Amino acid sequence: MISAIEEDLSIKIDNHRTLWLTEISRQTFMSQGAESLESDDGLFIVLEDLANNTFEILAKAASPITAMALFDLIAASKAST
Numbered sequence: 001m002i003s004a005i006e007e008d009l010s011i012k013i014d015n016h017r018t019l020w021l022t023e024i025s026r027q028t029f030m031s032q033g034a035e036s037l038e039s040d041d042g043l044f045i046v047l048e049d050l051a052n053n054t055f056e057i058l059a060k061a062a063s064p065i066t067a068m069a070l071f072d073l074i075a076a077s078k079a080s081t
Helices: 026-031 064-079
Strands: 010-012 017-022 043-049 054-062
Touching (some): 026 054
């Protein structure tokens, strides 16, 4: 389900479940009924379960502005290593 995001933005829970810090599509936002999270902009914590083929939004982690700042920090740290 998630292929463009680097592994260091994820935490492997077990053989089939992974927590991701990621952006989501509007389609995912709507299909999950996540309207209580206000918008699909920003970063979200999601649980991917490959055994059950599910992708569940758990929480909104950052606003769009904070998300961009976080991605800039990650990019800068990768450039300096």
